[in-house]
Amino acid sequence: MTKKTLVLIYGGRSTEHDVACRSAAFVYRSLNRTKYDLHLVAIDKTGDWYPQTDTAKWEMEPASLPIHRDRKNNAIVQHPTNPRDALAALCGLEIKNLSDCIFFPMIHGVSGEDGTLQGLFELAGVPFIGPDTLGSAVGMDKVVAKRLAASAGIPVVPFVEVNDETWAGGKESICRRAIDLLGLPLFVKPARLGSSVGIKKVKTPGDLPAAIEQALEYDDKVLIEIGLEVREVECAMLGTTRAKPSVVGEVILDADFYSYEEKYAKNSRASTRVPADLTPELTLEIQKLSGRLFEVLSLYGMARVDWFIEKKTGQIYFNEVNTIPGFTEVSHYPLFWSKSGKDGTTLLSELIELGLHRAKIKAALKREV
Ligand SMILES: Nc1ncnc2c1ncn2[C@@H]1O[C@H](COP(=O)(O)OP(=O)(O)O)[C@@H](O)[C@H]1O
Ligand SMILES: [Mg+2]
Structure with a gap:
C-alpha cells in the first residue's frame, strides 16, 4: 500500500486563526511519520493559500506553525477545470498524487469548521478528517444545533x-x-x-x-x-456516526465565565479536571447524551461536546459542539483522549482511518440510475 499523505490545512480567515496555527503544531509534532507523509498548506488571514515547501529548517517541536508566503511550487496545475484540480493547485500538489491524500482542515470557526471547506473537499472527492459539510454547518450554528438538540429531547438553555x-x-x-x-x-x-x-x-x-x-x-x-450558574463539563467523541465518548472533563473557573483570555492566556486561572468529579451515573449520562447529540447533528469522526450542569438544580443542558476542536498544548480534545488511553499519535492515526473509511463508503455510492 502506498503511504498516505496527510494534507494539513491551517490558519484561515477566522478570528481563531492564531489558535488554529497552534492546533496545527500538535499535528506536526504528533503525526506518525513512518506511516504518513505530511504536506502543509497555510491559509493566511486574507484567505490566500500557501503550500509550505521549505519546512526542513522548522523546529521539531513548534508551539505554533508559521506561514511562509512563498509561491514557488504553487503552479503545478496551470489551468484547473474542476474542483479537484483547483484543490490540487491551491495546495501545491500534483494531481496524480491527490489520490493518496487525506485532508485535515485545522481551521477553527468561520471558513474551516463551518462546512465551507468541507464542501470543497466533497466537490473534489477527497477524503478528509472530521464531520462532513452538513454536520460541520449544523454544528457551527449555535441556534440550529440547539433547535435540533431540543427536538431530540436534549435540554438546552432557553x-x-x-x-x-x-x-x-x-x-x-x-x-x-x-x-x-x-x-x-x-x-x-x-x-x-x-x-x-x-x-x-x-x-x-x-x-x-x-x-x-x-x-x-x-x-x-x-x-x-x-445566564445560569453552571459547572461546565465536556466530552470528546471519536468514531463513525456511532462515535465513542472519552472520559468527561470539567473546566474549573475562577472568573465570571470562560472567556478568550481564560481559555488561552498564559496568566489564565482556568484549569481542567480530568476526569470530572461526577458520580459514575452522571458521567455515564453525559457520555450517553454526547453520543446522542453526535447522531442528532449528523456528525462523523470527531467533535467535542460541551455541557452545562446547573449548580442549583443539577439540570444538564447541551451548550455547544466543536467539530474542529482545539488541538493546542492546552486543548481538551487531545487531553481527554490521552486520559482515555490514546496518545496524540494514536488519536491522529484513528482520525485519518475514519476519514479514509468514509471516503470509501462515499466512493461506492451509485452516481447513475
Ligand atoms: N447560558 C450561559 N450561562 C452561563 N454561562 C454561559 C452561558 N453561555 C455561555 N456561557 C459562558 O461563556 C462561555 C463561552 O460560551 P460558548 O457558548 O461555549 O461559546 P464559544 O463557542 O465561544 O466557546 C462558556 O464556556 C461559559 O463559560
Ligand atoms: Mg464553548
Missing part, C-alpha cells in the same frame, strides 16, 4: 435569536422582550463563532443593546440566553 434585520426593526422591543422572557443575567453570543469571541455576560438592562451590537459585528445572527 434563548432568543436576533439577526441584523430583526434588530434594525426594533431594538428596544427586542431588549424588553428578552429581559421579560429570560430575566438577567443574560449571555449574548454570535451564532457561528468560537473561543468566546464576541460573547458578553449582561447583568443590567442598560448593557444589553451594546452587547447585541458587539455580537452583530461578528455574525449577522446572535443568541441571547439565560
Whole structure:
C-alpha cells in the first residue's frame, strides 16, 4: 500500500486563526511519520493559500506553525477545470498524487469548521478528517444545533435569536422582550463563532443593546440566553456516526465565565479536571447524551461536546459542539483522549482511518440510475 499523505490545512480567515496555527503544531509534532507523509498548506488571514515547501529548517517541536508566503511550487496545475484540480493547485500538489491524500482542515470557526471547506473537499472527492459539510454547518450554528438538540429531547438553555434585520426593526422591543422572557443575567453570543469571541455576560438592562451590537459585528445572527450558574463539563467523541465518548472533563473557573483570555492566556486561572468529579451515573449520562447529540447533528469522526450542569438544580443542558476542536498544548480534545488511553499519535492515526473509511463508503455510492 502506498503511504498516505496527510494534507494539513491551517490558519484561515477566522478570528481563531492564531489558535488554529497552534492546533496545527500538535499535528506536526504528533503525526506518525513512518506511516504518513505530511504536506502543509497555510491559509493566511486574507484567505490566500500557501503550500509550505521549505519546512526542513522548522523546529521539531513548534508551539505554533508559521506561514511562509512563498509561491514557488504553487503552479503545478496551470489551468484547473474542476474542483479537484483547483484543490490540487491551491495546495501545491500534483494531481496524480491527490489520490493518496487525506485532508485535515485545522481551521477553527468561520471558513474551516463551518462546512465551507468541507464542501470543497466533497466537490473534489477527497477524503478528509472530521464531520462532513452538513454536520460541520449544523454544528457551527449555535441556534440550529440547539433547535435540533431540543427536538431530540436534549435540554438546552432557553434563548432568543436576533439577526441584523430583526434588530434594525426594533431594538428596544427586542431588549424588553428578552429581559421579560429570560430575566438577567443574560449571555449574548454570535451564532457561528468560537473561543468566546464576541460573547458578553449582561447583568443590567442598560448593557444589553451594546452587547447585541458587539455580537452583530461578528455574525449577522446572535443568541441571547439565560445566564445560569453552571459547572461546565465536556466530552470528546471519536468514531463513525456511532462515535465513542472519552472520559468527561470539567473546566474549573475562577472568573465570571470562560472567556478568550481564560481559555488561552498564559496568566489564565482556568484549569481542567480530568476526569470530572461526577458520580459514575452522571458521567455515564453525559457520555450517553454526547453520543446522542453526535447522531442528532449528523456528525462523523470527531467533535467535542460541551455541557452545562446547573449548580442549583443539577439540570444538564447541551451548550455547544466543536467539530474542529482545539488541538493546542492546552486543548481538551487531545487531553481527554490521552486520559482515555490514546496518545496524540494514536488519536491522529484513528482520525485519518475514519476519514479514509468514509471516503470509501462515499466512493461506492451509485452516481447513475
Ligand atoms: N447560558 C450561559 N450561562 C452561563 N454561562 C454561559 C452561558 N453561555 C455561555 N456561557 C459562558 O461563556 C462561555 C463561552 O460560551 P460558548 O457558548 O461555549 O461559546 P464559544 O463557542 O465561544 O466557546 C462558556 O464556556 C461559559 O463559560
Ligand atoms: Mg464553548
